[in-house]
Amino acid sequence: MDFLRILTFPFALxxxxxxxxxxxxxxxxxxxxxxxxxxxxxxxxxxxxxxGKSPHIEYLVKLLQKDHxxxxxxxxxGRRSKGFLLANNTSTAEEMGDEPLQFSKxxxxxxxxxxxxxxxxxxxxxxxxxxxxxxxLDDAYQHRKVKAGxxxxxxxxxxxxxxxxxxxxxxxxxxxxxxxxADIIVVTKCPKSIKESEKAEFIRKISPAxxxxxxxxxxxxxxxxxxSDGTPFRTNQNQSALLVTGIASPGMLYAYLKQNxxxxxxxxxxxxxxxxxxxxxxxxxxFLNLPGASKIIITTEKDAMRMSNPGFAGLPIYYLPIxxxxxxxxxxxxxxxxxxxxxxxxx
Numbered sequence: 322m323d324f325l326r327i328l329t330f331p332f333a334l335x336x337x338x339x340x341x342x343x344x345x346x347x348x349x350x351x352x353x354x355x356x357x358x359x360x361x362x363x364x365x366x367x368x369x370x371x372x373g374k375s376p377h378i379e380y381l382v383k384l385l386q387k388d389h390x391x392x393x394x395x396x397x398x399g400r401r402s403k404g405f406l407l408a409n410n411t412s413t414a415e416e417m418g419d420e421p422l423q424f425s426k427x428x429x430x431x432x433x434x435x436x437x438x439x440x441x442x443x444x445x446x447x448x449x450x451x452x453x454x455x456x457x458l459d460d461a462y463q464h465r466k467v468k469a470g471x472x473x474x475x476x477x478x479x480x481x482x483x484x485x486x487x488x489x490x491x492x493x494x495x496x497x498x499x500x501x502x503a504d505i506i507v508v509t510k511c512p513k514s515i516k517e518s519e520k521a522e523f524i525r526k527i528s529p530a531x532x533x534x535x536x537x538x539x540x541x542x543x544x545x546x547x548x549s550d551g552t553p554f555r556t557n558q559n560q561s562a563l564l565v566t567g568i569a570s571p572g573m574l575y576a577y578l579k580q581n582x583x584x585x586x587x588x589x590x591x592x593x594x595x596x597x598x599x600x601x602x603x604x605x606x607x608f609l610n611l612p613g614a615s616k617i618i619i620t621t622e623k624d625a626m627r628m629s630n631p632g633f634a635g636l637p638i639y640y641l642p643i644x645x646x647x648x649x650x651x652x653x654x655x656x657x658x659x660x661x662x663x664x665x666x667x668x
Contacts, residue, residue: 326490333490340487340495347465354468355440359447360455360662363469365462367482367499369492370592371569372475373509373540375420375623376645378459382428384655389662390452394442395421395459397435399593405445408433419593419626420459426626439467455662462502463494471661474503477570478511478537483526500527505657506535510573511648513539520648534657537648542577545617545639548625554617554639559583561616563608567594567624574641578619584612594627601632608636 346352362381366372378393385391397406397418408417408425417425417435425433432450436442439461447453458469476482482500485491500506508523515537524535545554562582564575567590579585586607590600608618617637620628625640647654 329489333487336489337487337496344465344495344499352465354465356468356470357443357456359453360471360664361443361458361467361469362455362658362661363458363461363467363472364475365458365460365473366475367462367493367495367497368477368480368485369488369494369569371480372477373538373645374460374475375423376540376643377473377475377507377509377538378424378457379427380645381457381658382424382431384658385455385662386428386431388659389454390450391455391457391662392432392434392446392450392453393421393424393457393459394434394436394439394446394461395424396437396439396461397421398460399595400435402435405434405436405442407446407449408435413629414626419623422626423623439464443467462499471505471658472503473505473507474500475507475509478508478515478523479573480570481508481523481526501530503533505654506533508535508537509540509645510570511537511539513646513648515539515648534653536650536654538645539648540573541644541646542574543642543644545619545641548620548628548633548638548640559613559615561585561611561613563588563604563611563616563618565604565618565620565624566590567596567627568592568621571621574621578641586611594624596627596630596633598630598632601630605632605636 347354364374364378400416400418402416406416408421412422412425414422421433421435434442434446439458443456462474482493482497485493487493506527506529520537527535529535560582561584564578564585564587569592571589575587588604588607617639620638620640622640622642
């Protein structure tokens with residue numbers, strides 16, 4: 322691994338130089354960032370992925386939807402369509418991407434749009450939904466053409482940006498100094514029992530500016546739900562399960578489920594994997610080889626959006642929804658977000 326890092330180091334420096342020049346042009350105003358006259362909240366990260374953006378977006382939807390007309394706008398990673406699309410009842414993961422489709426299905430009535438050009442996406446969203454009061458931008462921290470009013474930067478507790486390096490040596494999309502653009506920094510996927518001394522050390526290494534708040538969140542797993550009809554499933558120690566994931570960091574999920582099953586096998590694919598007929602055959606064969614009669618297939622909520630292959634029909638597939646919880650200071654976070662949307666501290 323060290324040898325490979327040495328080989329790719331020059332490429333990381335070239336990548337970093339390009340990113341540095343690009344950010345410098347935006348910072349100097351040579352490249353324009355458009356500011357909109359409604360609250361735009363950006364959620365993103367410095368790394369390639371795996372920080373838990375989706376559950377944090379969903380938390381913001383739940384926080385704001387009751388009192389405001391809001392919408393989400395994503396790139397729609399992995400979709401086969403192009404340009405601007407607004408989700409409807411017949412939308413598929415191939416059209417929208419898995420995470421936007423998940424938002425649409427989870428929050429009926431929430432306008433969910435995709436567009437790689439976020440400026441164009443915001444303009445079209447406002448024409449389609451003229452009563453909009455705020456927009457949540459999903460995974461757009463490096464999309465500098467939009468000047469968000471509130472930027473929320475996520476970093477994984479187990480792989481924080483300050484211990485990472487530029488791609489391809491590491492997983493960073495830009496230099497660590499990019500954290501300066503954030504208004505709020507959230508350390509995600511923390512152990513619920515994280516010590517105050519560890520939090521203090523994280524804050525010391527993040528070194529937030531005076532306008533930046535640092536929060537710590539953890540993942541909360543809900544009950545397993547049937548992919549076919551949404552009914553809940555109760556685990557017991559005598560059951561076997563096959564975990565199928567196409568996410569960036571499945572380790573925490575595997576460790577959680579390992580405690581609840583007699584045997585747990587795992588088939589791991591790359592993030593946003595598009596399941597094929599060949600994958601189905603592999604999954605089915607692995608499932609049938611599990612010991613015992615009481616066994617199921619488990620996947621993530623995001624992966625469930627991509628499991629529309631007819632070959633999966635009839636298999637006992639369950640997905641595991643996740644939410645976030647705050648280690649502390651949740652009301653402070655909520656208050657800052659709500660105040661921004663209500664116009665009390667629009668930047």
